[in-house]
Amino acid sequence: xxxxxxxxxxxxxxxxxxxxxxxxxxxxxxxxxxxxxxxxxxxxxxxxxxxxxxxxxxxxxxxxxxxxxxxxxxxxxxxxxxxxxxxxxxxxxxxxxxxxxxxxxxxxxxxxxxxxxxxxxxxxxxxxxxxxxxxxxxxxxxxxxxxxxxxxxxxxxxxxxxxxxxxxxxxxxxxxxxxxxxxxxxxxxxxxxxxxxxxxxxxx
Amino acid sequence: xxxxxxxxxxxxxxxxxxxxxxxxxxxxxxxxxxxxxxxxxxxxxxxxxxxxxxxxxxxxxxxxxxxxxxxxxxxxxxxxxxxxxxxxxxxxxxxxxxxxxxxxxxxxxxxxxxxxxxxxxxxxxxxxxxxxxxxxxxxxxxxxxxxxxxxxxxxxxxxxxxxxxxxxxxxxxxxxxxxxxxxxxxxxxxxxxxxxxxxxxxxx
Numbered sequence: 378x379x380x381x382x383x384x385x386x387x388x389x390x391x392x393x394x395x396x397x398x399x400x401x402x403x404x405x406x407x408x409x410x411x412x413x414x415x416x417x418x419x420x421x422x423x424x425x426x427x428x429x430x431x432x433x434x435x436x437x438x439x440x441x442x443x444x445x446x447x448x449x450x451x452x453x454x455x456x457x458x459x460x461x462x463x464x465x466x467x468x469x470x471x472x473x474x475x476x477x478x479x480x481x482x483x484x485x486x487x488x489x490x491x492x493x494x495x496x497x498x499x500x501x502x503x504x505x506x507x508x509x510x511x512x513x514x515x516x517x518x519x520x521x522x523x524x525x526x527x528x529x530x531x532x533x534x535x536x537x538x539x540x541x542x543x544x545x546x547x548x549x550x551x552x553x554x555x556x557x558x559x560x561x562x563x564x565x566x567x568x569x570x571x572x573x574x575x576x577x578x579x580x581x
Numbered sequence: 582x583x584x585x586x587x588x589x590x591x592x593x594x595x596x597x598x599x600x601x602x603x604x605x606x607x608x609x610x611x612x613x614x615x616x617x618x619x620x621x622x623x624x625x626x627x628x629x630x631x632x633x634x635x636x637x638x639x640x641x642x643x644x645x646x647x648x649x650x651x652x653x654x655x656x657x658x659x660x661x662x663x664x665x666x667x668x669x670x671x672x673x674x675x676x677x678x679x680x681x682x683x684x685x686x687x688x689x690x691x692x693x694x695x696x697x698x699x700x701x702x703x704x705x706x707x708x709x710x711x712x713x714x715x716x717x718x719x720x721x722x723x724x725x726x727x728x729x730x731x732x733x734x735x736x737x738x739x740x741x742x743x744x745x746x747x748x749x750x751x752x753x754x755x756x757x758x759x760x761x762x763x764x765x766x767x768x769x770x771x772x773x774x775x776x777x778x779x780x781x782x783x784x785x
Binding site: 425427428429430432433436437438439449450451452469470471474476477480506507508510520523524525526527528 | 629631632633634636637640641642643653654655656673674675678680681684710711712714724727728729730731732
């Protein structure tokens with residue numbers, strides 16, 4: 378088991394093998410995280426997890442336990458195997474980005490979009506493509522009957538975790554969302570952590 | 582006013598200027614269409630309409646009349662100005678693609694993803710990026726209380742139309758969805774049409 382700390386407002390990338398477990402932990406509680414997964418093809422990320430293709434694969438807004446996130450080529454990349462949080466996550470809203478913060482009057486603010494590129498760069502991957510729509514763990518965006526979206530504050534508790542199984546050799550990025558102008562995370566920005574467990578014997 | 586016929590299962594691209602109106606017409610009724618919009622930057626599409634950024638901009642699953650679809654840089658690109666259909670459209674499901682038809686046992690079937698590249702190529706644009714999640718007009722994918730998605734057959738009537746105003750100079754692509762293995766369109770595949778109206782005087 379190896380553990381990677383993700384300081385508040387930053388991101389980290391980890392490489393995992395098919396069969397490995399990736400645990401995304403809300404260390405202090407109430408912190409939204411943006412998760413991305415890419416196939417690990419050498420020098421740059423290629424196939425990526427896709428929110429839209431995942432919805433089509435499961436006919437649901439977010440996977441239930443045992444269901445998979447799939448790539449833009451409709452291949453399972455991560456399976457949701459355990460969730461100790463209240464189970465409210467989002468897969469409708471994009472990563473925060475420079476345009477979002479400029480509109481909020483805070484140009485130059487850290488963002489999950491910039492964090493993604495930074496985290497990939499740190500492990501030697503250059504990222505120039507469009508930012509995929511993230512898996513927003515612990516983010517609460519309920520859909521009303523008329524299709525209206527609400528943005529509520531994260532209700533995850535200290536130590537709550539989502540466990541994913543890698544279905545392909547891949548790079549998983551976790552950004553501890555730096556959004557502190559809109560109250561999607563509770564209280565001040567706080568850290569997340571990634572634990573990876575090598576499951577052995579199931580490499581694809 | 583100019584009119585472009587979109588034969589069943591194919592796509593066409595049109596160039597429009599900021600202020601122009603683009604009308605997407607379901608000629609015979611019950612036909613799903615995939616709409617894409619890209620900024621017109623010369624040789625290849627750059628900024629594109631983004632389903633996720635649009636949801637974030639309007640806090641709704643699909644724009645209401647008067648609301649805009651925005652790009653991946655959060656700039657309005659198309660505004661929904663009129664809708665004579667029953668008003669059920671989708672912005673959750675990806676374009677059908679070769680992987681989708683292979684899984685349905687029909688490799689080599691036409692797809693909206695391939696149609697998009699073909700239509701852009703016909704107007705001299707080379708498209709190599711990821712296929713954006715389309716605006717699926719006339720496609721009925723209601724969201725249940727538990728986040729479950731249903732796929733119902735299109736209920737649009739002959740001549741029903743959605744009218745969009747371009748907010749940027751852009752390329753709009755309309756694919757008359759070739760999906761005939763899953764009953765999202767009613768009856769046999771049928772044509773769509775695009776009418777563009779130059780509004781004048783409002784170029785950006």
